[in-house]
Amino acid sequence: MSVMQRFNSQDADFGRTLDQLLAWEGVSDAAVQATVNEVIARVRREGDAAVVDYTNRFDHVAVADMAALSIPLPRLQAAYNGLPPEQQQALTIAADRIRRYHVHQRQGSWQYTEADGTVLGQQVMPLDRVGIYVPGGKASYPSSVLMNAIPAKVAGVAEVVMCVPTPRGEVNELVLAAAWIAGVDQVFTIGGAQAVAALAYGTESVPRVDKIVGPGNIYVATAKRQVFGQVGIDMIAGPSEILIYCDGKTDPAWIAMDLFSQAEHDEQAQSILLSADADFLDAVAAEVERLLPTLEREGIARISLTERGALIQVRDEADALALINRIAPEHLELSVANPEALLPEIRHAGAIFMGRFTPEALGDYCAGPNHVLPTSGTARFSSPLGVYDFQKRSSLIGCSAAGASTLAKVASVLARGEGLTAHARSAEYRLLPDDAEVKS
CATH class of the missing domain: 3.40.50.1980 (Nitrogenase molybdenum iron protein domain)
Structure with missing residues (x-):
């Protein structure tokens, strides 16, 4: 029996199976x-x-x-x-x-000046x-x-x-x-x-x-x-995870070891391989069996691969891309001939590793981009840790007399519509004589 579960995306109950595979409960008891x-x-x-x-x-x-x-x-x-x-x-x-x-x-901070002298912008500070x-x-x-x-x-x-x-x-x-x-x-x-x-x-x-x-x-x-x-x-991180899409042309041993690179983290880590090539999935499964006993953290990796790992046969590239966006993985390896061509179709992924010579492990240590990444599908709305997480932004608003008078007419109408008359009157005090058709 293979260490990793095997699925086909065309199976009738695959949607439910995938949901069960991806499920992870991170709420404290x-x-x-x-x-x-x-x-x-x-x-x-x-x-x-x-x-x-x-x-x-x-x-x-x-x-x-x-x-x-x-x-x-x-x-x-x-x-x-x-x-x-x-x-x-x-x-x-x-x-x-x-x-x-x-x-x-x-x-960096930025600002611009409108025709009437009003200054708008953003101040960025650490x-x-x-x-x-x-x-x-x-x-x-x-x-x-x-x-x-x-x-x-x-x-x-x-x-x-x-x-x-x-x-x-x-x-x-x-x-x-x-x-x-x-x-x-x-x-x-x-x-x-x-x-x-x-x-x-x-x-x-x-x-x-x-x-x-x-x-x-x-x-x-x-x-x-x-x-x-x-x-x-920064975030509430779940177990580490990797999703690999391969066209069947990469050395199966490389792919097996890339799957291990996440499975060895802990028993709840998740490693998934997508490919349209059934023979290639067989070859990777064989390499998993052969190489797993050579790992120093074999026990941890074996539990991870058995309980949360999967080899999934997809129909074609479009099917694979749909699954990638549904899973929204922390780490995504595109082990294909032309990974850049797929980028416009990938909406959800924490980090994308492009090509056969870019294992996720390089990103963990020294490639340069951050390895603190959204997990458990949160790449749908979240991003890697970065400089922007340590900066905050303040809006800048500086009205000229003419600009204040123009904006006051708009603000007055909206404020009175909300029943906030002090807001309206505060704006109306800035009306220039020629704009004073709105009375406080």
């Missing part, structure tokens, strides 16, 4: 919600003392105060200096590429302070540090505060080195809902931020959802 509510309330009430207590309890450490949970900047630099040269070089190259890409996303959450311990991802902190710095954010737990005292030197390369300003070794609460509301030691970004477990995701409104958040 009552117990998680209750725990998170308690943690947030206590951190708001007790500040540092609560953060220290929860850190000792949940991360199995023994620290006396927040000073022990703060990492000074020289320690970050020392982490970088202590890395093997090849890791230093890899971090530096990745950071440079990520920075170069995100510079292109910077939005957020003052941002918090980034980075998973800790064995699940540490230095790439997440780069992808979250560098766009913030490119946007002009003055202060980036990073929280990374160190369960059982496990410190990941690559994560600290990445923080140094990315220009992180403060680092606290705290995690979970207590870190989110500390960033959202501030404590004696942890500064209050304007936005929290970065992945985490169910407690972190629930806490981010809970504090949204007090601060901004």
Whole structure:
């Protein structure tokens, strides 16, 4: 029996089957919600003392105060200096590429002047302070540090505060080195809902931020959802996912390994392959069977592929494109001869990897575009993390006397139609004598 399920898009019940395959419930249960509510309330009430207590309890450490949970900047630099040269070089190259890409996303302020002298425009400013959450311990991802902190710095954010737990005292030197390369300003070794609460509301030691970004477990995701409104958040991310459309001409082993690249993340990750070539799907299935035992994270990948993976035979290219837009994948690989030709038809995807030589893994680390992407179909209305997530916009309106008089006539009519006479009279005070046919 094949590890991955096999479907045909032309089957009568395929729509229902696909819905079941894609279904993922990311809502916290009552117990998680209750725990998170308690943690947030206590951190708001007790500040540092609560953060220290929860850190000792949940991360199995023994620290006396927040000073022990703060990492000074020289320690970050020392982490970088202590890395093997090849890791230093890899971090530096990745950071440079990520920075170069995100510079292109910077939005500038703009304005224009109308004929009567009225000035309209938009002022773009960076957020003052941002918090980034980075998973800790064995699940540490230095790439997440780069992808979250560098766009913030490119946007002009003055202060980036990073929280990374160190369960059982496990410190990941690559994560600290990445923080140094990315220009992180403060680092606290705290995690979970207590870190989110500390960033959202501030404590004696942890500064209050304007936005929290970065992945985490169910407690972190629930806490981010809970504090949204007090601060901004990037998104509530679901399991990682990849959708590959192949014309049958790519090496089946390459495609199998690309499917594994997501399946090894966790048991709920999703890997799906679309192809009109039934023989090619057979070949990929055989490579999955052959290569899966060679993975270090075989157990995780096997569960992911068995429970949420699929090989889907489509009728043709148009059928594949329709499925792509229906699934709205986080990662989309177009392993075809002319991927650019398909781009106008793809409306929903977090990141699009074009051609046989562009595996999703390159995007995770060093291609340049951000790897923080919308999951679980949210690419229908959401976009990758970027510089624009760390900028805010203010509208600019400056009326000349003539412009104010012209606009006042329109505003007066609309305001009186809404029954808001103070609005109308405020506008009417700006009427020039020649326009004063509307009386206050």
